Amino acid sequence: MALADAAAHGVVAVSVRTIIRCISLADAKTRREHMRAQLDRAGHEWTFFDACTALPADLPYDERASIAAHGRPLTKGELGCFASHWQLWQLIAAEQDDAVLLALEDDVLLDCFYFAKIDEVAAAMRPYGYLRLYAKVPAGLRLEGPFLDRHIGRFSGRPYGTQGYLLTPATARRFLASINQVVRPVDDEMDRFWAHGIPARTVFPFPLIELNFGSTIESKRRQGMPLTKPQRLRWETSKGVEKLRRHLANFTARLTG
Numbered sequence: 001m002a003l004a005d006a007a008a009h010g011v012v013a014v015s016v017r018t019i020i021r022c023i024s025l026a027d028a029k030t031r032r033e034h035m036r037a038q039l040d041r042a043g044h045e046w047t048f049f050d051a052c053t054a055l056p057a058d059l060p061y062d063e064r065a066s067i068a069a070h071g072r073p074l075t076k077g078e079l080g081c082f083a084s085h086w087q088l089w090q091l092i093a094a095e096q097d098d099a100v101l102l103a104l105e106d107d108v109l110l111d112c113f114y115f116a117k118i119d120e121v122a123a124a125m126r127p128y129g130y131l132r133l134y135a136k137v138p139a140g141l142r143l144e145g146p147f148l149d150r151h152i153g154r155f156s157g158r159p160y161g162t163q164g165y166l167l168t169p170a171t172a173r174r175f176l177a178s179i180n181q182v183v184r185p186v187d188d189e190m191d192r193f194w195a196h197g198i199p200a201r202t203v204f205p206f207p208l209i210e211l212n213f214g215s216t217i218e219s220k221r222r223q224g225m226p227l228t229k230p231q232r233l234r235w236e237t238s239k240g241v242e243k244l245r246r247h248l249a250n251f252t253a254r255l256t257g
Contacts, residue, residue: 017099018122019092020046023084024106025053031106031213039104042115052083055182059086065183068234072225074185082186085162086176093172100126101167107213108134108163114207121203122166124148129171132202134210135159140250147203155200156250158191164208174198192242194249 022035032048039046053076055061063073074082085103092101100122104110114121124147125131131152135141139157146152167175178196179189193199227235 015098016119016123016126017095018044018102018119019095019099020044020102020104020118021049021088021091022046022104022106023049023051023088025051028106034211035104035106035108038110038112039115041112042110042118044115044118049084049088051080052087053080055079055083056087059083059179059182061182065181067225067227067231069183069238070185070188071227071235074182078185079182081162082182082189085186085190086179089167089172089175092167092169093176095169097169099169101172102164103162103167104164104208105162107211108208109211111207121148125166125203126168128152128199128201129168129174130198130201131166132159132200133164133166134161134206134208135202136161136163136210141202141204143204144201150207151204153202153204154253155191155193155202156253157246158188159200159202160187160191161210162187162190163210171198194242194245199253 020039022039024032024035035048059082061074061079066072066074088101088103092099095101102118102122132155135155137158137160139155139159141153141155141159143151143153174196175190175198184192190198191200
């Protein structure tokens with residue numbers, strides 16, 4: 001029985017090392033206390049990963065390209081968020097293939113019964129390489145079949161959010177190889193399956209939800225900026241090209257099953 005079939009029948013015999021990291025600013029005491037109580041209850045070894053506040057030197061940010069691709073510059077919080085996930089990808093990319101990263105942000109409510117068996121979930125998701133545990137937008141989710149005691153589905157659009165996901169070393173290396181500069185928020189970049197070839201799958205129902213602690217990023221990212229006519233033309237052109245590439249990737253995925 002193949003591993004994916006075994007997952008569908010609730011039987012997973014592959015050994016994995018689940019590396020659990022919770023991204024959190026070092027001074028976010030309330031959020032850290034909230035996450036510590038939940039993760040300790042789940043009964044697995046885990047640690048906080050101090051969130052970054054700036055990009056590393058080897059990951060440049062191109063503001064002009066960001067305006068062209070995203071319609072505005074990225075905020076300081078978005079750059080720090082990108083750097084945090086980027087460094088987690090580097091962490092897991094250096095591990096042996098029996099490892100799986102569970103990346104969590106510190107503003108979520110966990111189904112602790114689900115996370116108590118996270119090693120089984122991590123083993124079952126390895127054939128997929130990347131599995132979201134939450135999405136902010138129901139972006140064309142197409143269910144593909146059972147996954148342990150839940151369902152697995154593939155997004156055809158942009159689900160947004162980086163609240164929680166599982167990632168294998170091989171897929172982390174693919175994410176890292178696909179990015180040579182920052183021009184979009186990290187969730188936008190991860191959603192671009194048409195560019196890097198990594199499908200955005202999720203488990204449903206979601207085993208975690210986002211809490212309204214008050215985002216330090218969301219309000220600023222919605223403000224936008226006034227654009228000149230050339231800037232708006234470049235942005236509209238970029239959106240059109242991205243949409244076409246996404247539709248072509250979805251069409252190909254349907255043809256190949």
